[in-house]
Amino acid sequence: xxxxxxxxxxxxxxxxxxxxxxxxxAKLKTPTTENVTSGITTAIRSVLDQSGAQTDAIDAVxxxxxxxxxxxxxxxxxQPVGIIRIGLPATAALPPLIDWPEDLVEAMESSTxxxxxxxxxxxRKISDFDPEEVRTAARDIAARGIRAVAISCVFSPVNSDLxxxxxxxxxxxxxxxxxxxxxxxxxxxLLERENAAILNSCLRDLAxxxxxxxxxxxxxxxxxxxxYLTQNDGTLMLADYARTFPVLTIASGPTNSMRGAAFLSxxxxxxxxxxxxxxxxxxxxxxxxxxxxxxxVDVGGVRTNFRMPxxxxxxxxxxxxxxxxxxxxxxxxxxxxxxxxxxxFGGDTLTATDIVVAAGKAEIGDASLVANIAxxxxxxxxxxxxxxxxxxxxxxxxxxxxxxxxxxxxxxVLVTRxxxxxxxxxxxxxxxxxxxxxxxxxxxxxxxxxxxxxxxMSRDEAIADAKAEATGRAVAAGAAPETIxxxxxxxxxxxxxxxxxxxIRIKAVGDLAMDPS
Amino acid sequence: xRDISIHDLDDIAMGAAVLGTGGGGDPYIGKLLARSAMKDxxxxxxxxxxxxxxxxxxxxxAMMGAPTVMVEKIPSGDEVITAIRSLxxxxxxxxxxxxxxxxxxxxxxxxxxxxxxxxxxxxDADGMGRAFPELQMVTPTIWGIGATPMAIADxxxxxAVLNTISNHWTETFARSLxxxxxxxxxxxLFPMTGKQVKEATIPGTLSLIQRIGSAIRESHEEHTDPVxxxxxxxxxxAIWEGKVGDVARRTVGGFARGTASIQGVGDYEGRTLExxxxxxxxxxxxxxxxxxSTPDLITVLDAETGEPITTESLRYGFRVAVLxxxxxxxxxxxxxxxxxxxxxxxxxxxxxxxxxRMG
Numbered sequence: 081x082x083x084x085x086x087x088x089x090x091x092x093x094x095x096x097x098x099x100x101x102x103x104x105x106a107k108l109k110t111p112t113t114e115n116v117t118s119g120i121t122t123a124i125r126s127v128l129d130q131s132g133a134q135t136d137a138i139d140a141v142x143x144x145x146x147x148x149x150x151x152x153x154x155x156x157x158x159q160p161v162g163i164i165r166i167g168l169p170a171t172a173a174l175p176p177l178i179d180w181p182e183d184l185v186e187a188m189e190s191s192t193x194x195x196x197x198x199x200x201x202x203x204r205k206i207s208d209f210d211p212e213e214v215r216t217a218a219r220d221i222a223a224r225g226i227r228a229v230a231i232s233c234v235f236s237p238v239n240s241d242l243x244x245x246x247x248x249x250x251x252x253x254x255x256x257x258x259x260x261x262x263x264x265x266x267x268x269x270l271l272e273r274e275n276a277a278i279l280n281s282c283l284r285d286l287a288x289x290x291x292x293x294x295x296x297x298x299x300x301x302x303x304x305x306x307x308y309l310t311q312n313d314g315t316l317m318l319a320d321y322a323r324t325f326p327v328l329t330i331a332s333g334p335t336n337s338m339r340g341a342a343f344l345s346x347x348x349x350x351x352x353x354x355x356x357x358x359x360x361x362x363x364x365x366x367x368x369x370x371x372x373x374x375x376x377v378d379v380g381g382v383r384t385n386f387r388m389p390x391x392x393x394x395x396x397x398x399x400x401x402x403x404x405x406x407x408x409x410x411x412x413x414x415x416x417x418x419x420x421x422x423x424x425f426g427g428d429t430l431t432a433t434d435i436v437v438a439a440g441k442a443e444i445g446d447a448s449l450v451a452n453i454a455x456x457x458x459x460x461x462x463x464x465x466x467x468x469x470x471x472x473x474x475x476x477x478x479x480x481x482x483x484x485x486x487x488x489x490x491x492x493v494l495v496t497r498x499x500x501x502x503x504x505x506x507x508x509x510x511x512x513x514x515x516x517x518x519x520x521x522x523x524x525x526x527x528x529x530x531x532x533x534x535x536x537m538s539r540d541e542a543i544a545d546a547k548a549e550a551t552g553r554a555v556a557a558g559a560a561p562e563t564i565x566x567x568x569x570x571x572x573x574x575x576x577x578x579x580x581x582x583x584i585r586i587k588a589v590g591d592l593a594m595d596p597s
Numbered sequence: 598x599r600d601i602s603i604h605d606l607d608d609i610a611m612g613a614a615v616l617g618t619g620g621g622g623d624p625y626i627g628k629l630l631a632r633s634a635m636k637d638x639x640x641x642x643x644x645x646x647x648x649x650x651x652x653x654x655x656x657x658x659a660m661m662g663a664p665t666v667m668v669e670k671i672p673s674g675d676e677v678i679t680a681i682r683s684l685x686x687x688x689x690x691x692x693x694x695x696x697x698x699x700x701x702x703x704x705x706x707x708x709x710x711x712x713x714x715x716x717x718x719x720x721d722a723d724g725m726g727r728a729f730p731e732l733q734m735v736t737p738t739i740w741g742i743g744a745t746p747m748a749i750a751d752x753x754x755x756x757a758v759l760n761t762i763s764n765h766w767t768e769t770f771a772r773s774l775x776x777x778x779x780x781x782x783x784x785x786l787f788p789m790t791g792k793q794v795k796e797a798t799i800p801g802t803l804s805l806i807q808r809i810g811s812a813i814r815e816s817h818e819e820h821t822d823p824v825x826x827x828x829x830x831x832x833x834x835a836i837w838e839g840k841v842g843d844v845a846r847r848t849v850g851g852f853a854r855g856t857a858s859i860q861g862v863g864d865y866e867g868r869t870l871e872x873x874x875x876x877x878x879x880x881x882x883x884x885x886x887x888x889x890s891t892p893d894l895i896t897v898l899d900a901e902t903g904e905p906i907t908t909e910s911l912r913y914g915f916r917v918a919v920l921x922x923x924x925x926x927x928x929x930x931x932x933x934x935x936x937x938x939x940x941x942x943x944x945x946x947x948x949x950x951x952x953x954r955m956g
Contacts, residue, residue, distance in 0.1 A: 170752035170779075173674030173710075174629050200779040201666050207753065234670050269668045271629075364914065371914060390914070475901075475916055477840070531665075572665075572846060572909065583665065 082139050085127065085303075086520025087120055088310075088336050089145040092357055092416045093490070095516035096123035098131050102343075102521075106130035107513040109490065111416060116147055116290075121297040128301070135302040140592065142519040144310035144332045147290055148283050152330075152380035155187040159228050161281040162191055162221035164214065164250070165274065166233035166242050167198035170206050176232070176274055181381035188282050191224060193217035197242050198234030201531060201581065206234060214246045218253035228281040229259045232274035236263035238531050258284040258324075265325065267529040268583065272385035279382060280327035287326035291319045308592075313387045314339045314369055314518065315525035315589060318558060327386075330379055333515060334361045334391045338370045340518030341486040344508035350484040351473050351502075354514065355491030358397040358413035362472040363389055365486075367567055369589075387527070387587075392475055396468045398491035400432040404457045409435075409464050423450050432494055435461045442493040462496060470500050477501060488514035524592055525567075526553025529585045542584055543569060550588040559590030598648055600640035601709065601719070606631055608810030611904070613705035615809050615827060616802075616922075618894045619908040620877035621702015621728030622664040626671065627710075634674070634710035641709055642718035644694060646800040649791035653693035655720055656681050656788050658711045659704045661732070661749070661771060662781035664909060667703065676750040676783035677711050684748040684785040687758050696720035696794070698735050698787060700802040701728030701877075707783070720794060723802040724787065726925040727894050729937055730876040732771055733764030736925070737787055739932045740797040747771065747786035751778035799925045805831070813903045823903020824918040827896075833922035834955040836881065836888050837870045838863050838900060841915040857911050859897075859919060870919060872897070874908045879942055881919060889921035890944070892928035892937045893951040896920045921951035 083105075087096045089112055098106040106127040113119035120143065128135065151157045163176040176192045177185055195217065197209030221229060229250050233243045240263040247259045260280045266273030295307055309322040312331040322329065337354040348368040354361045364371045370389035377388045395411020399418040402409050409432050414421040421427035423434040424445030430453075436442045438450040438458045477483055482503035487495045488511040498505050510517060528549040532542035547566055555561050568587035601609075610624035617624070635641065649655065658677050660667060685692040692715075695708045700723035712719045724735030732744055744767040750756035757774060761767045767786075775782045789797070812830040816823035828835055839859040846855035859870040870888070873880045878895035881888045889895050897906045900916045927933050929950065935941065938948045 167670070169673045169675075169754070171671040171673065173672045174626075174633060178629055178633065198670070200670065201663070202780075204779070206670070206779070268665060270671055271626075271668070476914075581663075 083133055083137050084139060084520045085124055085141045086516040086518070087123055087141070087143045088333060088515035088519050089116055089120065089143065089147065090333055090515070091146060094119045094123050095513050096127045097510070097513050097516040097520055098127040098133060099517065099520045104510045104513070104517060105133065107510060107516065109512065116145065117293045117297050120294065121301065124298070124301055136304060138303045138305045140305050140308060141298055141303060142308045142310060142316060142522055143294060144336045144515065144519040145329060146333060147329070148287070148326045149330045149379070151283060151286055152279060155184055157286045158188050158282040159285045160189040160224070160226045161278055162193070162217070162226045162229040163278055164193045164195060164217050164229065164231045164246060166195050166209065166231070166246060167206060168194050168196040170198060170234060171270065174271065176278065178271070179383065184381060190278070191221065191226065193220070199239050201235060201238070202533065203239055209242055209245065211245070211249055214249045215253060218250045221250070222254045227254065227256055227258060228284045229254065229257055230262070230274065230277040230281040231259060232262040232270065232277055234270060236261070237268050237529050265327070267385050267585070268531070269385045272383055275382050276327060276384045276386060279379060279384070280325060283326040287323050291323045295319060308522070310336055310519045310522050312389065313525055313587070314522060316522045316558070316592060321557065330386065331388050334363060335370050335389045336518030336522070337361065337488060337515040338363045338365055338389065338518065339368070339522060340514030340516070341365070341488045341508070342368045343517055343521045344488070344510055344514060345486045345506045347484050347486060347506065350486050351476050352486045352488065353469060353473060353495065354489040355487065355494055356397045356489050357399045357418060357491060358395065358415050359393050360396045360469070360472065360491070361391045361393050362476050363391045364476045369567055392472055394468055394472050396432070396465065396494065398431065398433045398494065402430045402432060402435055402461050404461070407460060407464055409461060409468065432465060435465070436493050436496060439496065441496040444493065465494050466497060469495055473499050474501055487511065523589050524554055524557050524559035525587055525589045526550045526555070526557055526559070527585070527587045528553065529583070531581055531583045533581050539571070539582065542582065543571065543586070546584045546586040547588065550586040554588045554590050558593055560593040561590070564588050564590035598645060599643050601643050602640045603632055603635045605807060606706070606709070608814060609705060609803065609807045610810065611813055612806030612809030613700055613702055614905040615831070615896055616700055616726065616806055616894065617702035617728045617905065617907065618877045618896055619874055619906070619911070620730065621699060621704065622660065622667055623907065624703050624706055626667055627660070627703035627706030630672065630674070631706040631709035631713070634713040638713045641712040643721050643803060644718040646720060646722050646795050646798070649694065649720060649794055651790060651792040653791040654685070654688065654690045654788060655694045655696060655791065655794050656684055656692050656785050657696045657698040657724065658707050658783070658785050659698055660707050660781070661775050661784050666780040670752070670779055670781050672781070672783060673752040676752055677707060677785070678714055679750040679754065679756050680748040680783050680785040681711055681715065683750070683756050683758060684746060684788060687746055687748070688788060692717065694718045694720050696722055697803070698724040699728050700806055701725065705803065705806060719803065721803045722794060722798040722800045724798050726799040726802050728877050732768040734937050735787065736799060736927045736933070737789065737793065737797040738764050738936055739927060739930065740793070742787060742789060742793055742797055744786045746788065747784060749774050749778070749782050749784045751782050799927065816903060824898055824900065824920070827898060827903055827920060831920070831922045833894070833896070833920045834951060835918055836921045836955060837861065837865055837919035839865055839870060839917065841911060841913055841917060842869065844911055844913065855908070859917060872919070875942060876908065878908065880939065880944060881921065887946060887949070888954060889951045890939045890948055891942060892924040892933065892948070894922035894924060896922060921955060923950060923952050
């Protein structure tokens with residue numbers, strides 16, 4: 081038997097589920113609290129009470145949280161970062177933090193250091209690495225009392241040696257230092273990878289405090305089980321790993337919903353429509369995972385190249401305001417005040433939920449309060465809602481072939497008919513808790529992104545090498561080796577380079593090893 | 598003559614990506630390079646071609662190399678200064694202005710970085726009106742103007758001046774040197790007199806890309822159709838709407854070649870557009886019917902935002918609009934087509950102007 085608790089902390093609601101293997105045993109939706117931890121505690125205690133499960137039977141707790149995204153977006157709880165970039169004389173034209181929003185730079189009080197070294201695309205040295213330059217930078221970092229250090233190096237995804245060497249030197253000089261090496265966190269694209277390393281660094285203290293609070297609240301509940309955080313690619317990391325890589329939790333919310341939808345419906349290839357109170361996120365599942373966005377992703381105004389789900393958001397939710405005159409639904413919404421302000425709850429705001437109740441398509445609140453709405457208006461608004469969903473679904477589809485459409489989220493009642501272009505419509509059991517289910521069933525991944533020269537080896541050999549590395553990383557992160565599958569292979573030949581230089585990206589995913597020793 | 602300020606760079610970079618026809622490198626790095634050079638310096642003067650003195654020495658500047666390397670090994674910033682100065686010294690004459698040779702993509706931006714640092718004006722012109730994969734594929738080649746003497750410089754301070762017998766040789770040597778320099782180098786080439794610039798380059802390209810960029814920005818601000826805005830700004834035609842299906846890629850002789858298929862939607866439902874590319878988009882065809890071919894421009898835009906999509910970022914599932922834009926008349930001459938027409942890229946059909954097919 082395997083009992084898992086999944087929690088998804090969103091901007092409005094915190095959802096929790098207790099799962100026994102593949103079965104949802106208990107679930108709860110509760111407003112997200114200012115103190116995130118107390119909301120989590122409440123949610124977990126409630127699902128435990130509902131199910132009557134013994135706390136010592138819990139095997140794992142998985143949490144998805146917007147905590148770190150919010151810290152960056154709100155410029156709060158960020159710590160100063162020492163940034164060391166290895167690559168001189170190259171890269172001097174664009175020093176670290178270039179193109180960052182000024183208020184974020186000010187909030188972080190960072191200091192930057194450019195030193196010699198780095199690699200060419202083919203592994204040659206750009207210039208000689210001088211350890212003394214790193215020592216000088218480290219002494220200055222120590223003197224400023226900075227404890228978080230981000231280290232980047234040109235072509236470190238191809239060769240990470242210099243980032244490792246620099247990290248060792250910094251660790252000797254700066255007391256209690258927390259180092260983020262760019263090769264551990266990002267792909268080719270120096271600025272984007274470095275940005276991710278810096279964002280990660282400025283969250284390290286917050287991550288420590290948050291993980292400690294999470295662990296404490298779980299211990300207080302009497303649960304003795306490992307704690308995992310969900311990442312933006314729908315896989316898990318141990319809380320200790322999240323202390324080191326908090327930035328990887330960014331955008332895990334939509335991913336959890338989509339993974340939960342896949343699990344609950346049993347469909348691996350489908351469009352998922354997750355309708356909340358204010359917005360709907362629409363994404364495409366391929367092989368059970370969200371399709372990744374391929375454009376640069378902006379996090380709080382900073383350009384990164386993270387693995388992010390390709391999600392299309394529309395301003396349509398259960399609380400969306402309905403305007404008959406303009407024939408619009410949303411994007412404004414009553415949000416979490418639905419139960420006070422919507423007509424069916426005795427309020428005076430006409431929302432999308434009221435329309436669905438008036439049409440007799442759902443039983444929410446008091447239907448008599450919306451009985452006087454003109455049927456033509458109801459029909460028109462329903463048509464508009466349907467149109468918004470269909471446009472979003474069509475946008476995310478990859479071909480004109482009909483695909484299954486899975487509808488999840490608290491606002492799912494808004495979809496009252498089959499969506500055009502859907503081969504089947506699925507609203508699975510526990511649809512409203514798909515995000516927490518996604519957290520509970522998340523897997524473990526490992527990824528690699530390198531440039532190979534196909535002169536010395538064949539393309540197949542290079543891909544095999546990359547697969548082995550990605551698999552190794554997944555196992556190191558806690559995946560059960562026998563369950564590992566390669567879910568993503570992408571090779572892109574590099575323009576202008578002779579010798580068939582090819583960039584290969586691989587992602588391996590496996591089930592969580594239940595004894596993470 | 599007018600000023601270009603740091604605030605104009607976003608529009609120029611966006612328009613440059615449109616004329617990049619899928620290649621030309623990501624203007625983002627170029628924009629940052631120009632912006633950091635222009636920061637705390639006076640605005641750069643943009644000069645009309647007609648304002649150039651016939652005798653003035655104009656040296657175009659550019660970045661050369663693999664786009665993937667450019668985003669990883671960022672320049673030191675001094676390379677391009679080394680390149681333009683060493684070419685000026687070699688010629689023993691004062692450099693009066695710089696300009697882009699390829700306004701499509703990253704190379705629209707490099708001259709602004711040079712101009713800011715050297716206090717030079719930028720000529721409102723380029724040698725392509727788009728992007729092309731090889732160095733000799735510029736309109737001055739049609740007039741027999743050589744790329745050399747040409748200077749090439751790396752981040753370490755190395756530089757070389759090339760003298761060659763043809764622009765094809767220049768391409769060969771420059772490519773070898775670029776790879777030795779780490780697959781990314783800065784170059785100064787095609788030194789021209791004001792008179793040559795007037796007769797052999799494409800005037801007004803920088804103003805055009807600025808107009809394209811501002812049209813896209815304004816369409817966002819006013820919630821109008823960005824694809825239509827780009828068509829208006831460029832005189833182009835919306836030739837297709839669809840979703841990206843398979844993208845087959847391969848590397849041949851250092852070029853990223855391949856074919857992307859765009860599954861039609863709306864009016865194009867049930868049909869598939871195939872676009873061949875070699876760094877840039879070359880040919881767009883619906884079955885055996887060639888809709889647009891080089892040297893006319895094929896640009897793939899995000900159907901919703903109107904933002905251009907490069908061949909490297911083109912992926913399964915993108916919803917796109919495809920545009921065909923007439924190329925400059927210089928490219929449609931016999932000599933122009935010899936350089937960049939379908940036959941040069943190995944196709945066995947003759948060029949046919951996009952407006953004749955669509956108009």
